[in-house]
Amino acid sequence: MEDIEAEGRLLDAAEVLFYGHGVQAVGMDRIRAASGVSLKRLYQCFASKEELVEAYLRRRDRRWRGALATRVAAEQSAADRPLAVFDWLEEWFGEPDFRGCAFLNAFGEMGAGSAAVADAVRDHKAEVRGYLLGLVRDAGAADPEALADQLAVIVDGAITTAAVTGAPGAAGRARSAAAVVLAAAGVTGGNTEGRERSRGKRNRATG
Incomplete structure (x- = not known):
């Protein structure tokens, strides 16, 4: 087995087990058994x-931000993209393995x-904040730095609330809060289709 294949299998197993059960609860022997390495x-x-x-977190960061960016980029208007972040969050919150x-x-x-783990976490949060900054700058926001800080806090609050309550609707409430701060900064998107489409998809899946 090549090193690249072995690393991929180990990281796949680590992602499922660490995210699903917690880092401390999963030992290396369990990773070995799940990966077949x-x-x-x-x-x-x-x-x-x-x-x-650390490697698991670094890879998850790239994948998580990539999935988010792909969804947000589907919005044609720059003014609609910041709120599309919350549409994607609602889809993610509704997944059965969301933790x-x-x-x-x-x-x-x-x-x-662990300084290495702490650095990986801080780097992820900085990258997400930087991504939000790019979105609000493109949308023409007044004081984009402050707005990016506000949106980053709203995003983290939505994720935590959804995890604790098990309610994907936390994303919708966060979206409403984000719309207020975006409007105050001069960003008013008009496209609500993404959110309605997300709702309809989930209703069909669970109804």
Whole structure:
């Protein structure tokens, strides 16, 4: 088995197990069993559990932001894209394996004792904030730096609320709050089709 294949299988197993059960609850032997990679090869790829957790978070960051950006880019108007973030969040919150923010979860378990994990979490949050900054700048917002900070807090609040309550509707309430701060900054999108389409898709799936 090539190293790239082994690393991919290990990270796939880590993503499912760490996100679904928590970092501390999952040992390296369980990762080995789920991945089908030998323990020797596991430690050749990742010398420690901390290294594996960091790699899992770094890959999840790229995938998470990529999925978000793909959904948001479907909006033709720059003014509609900031609110499309919350439409995507609502879709994500409705997935059966949703367990909240993987980064905050990992930070709560390992952030105090692992600089590498803490850095991966902070880097993710900075990248998300930077992405939001780009969206509001493109939309012509007044004071985009402050607006990006506000939206980042609303996004994190929505994720945490949805995880605790199990209610995907937290995204809709966050969307309404975001619309208020966006309007105050001079950004008023007019497209509500994305949100209605998301609702209809979920109603068909659960109704």
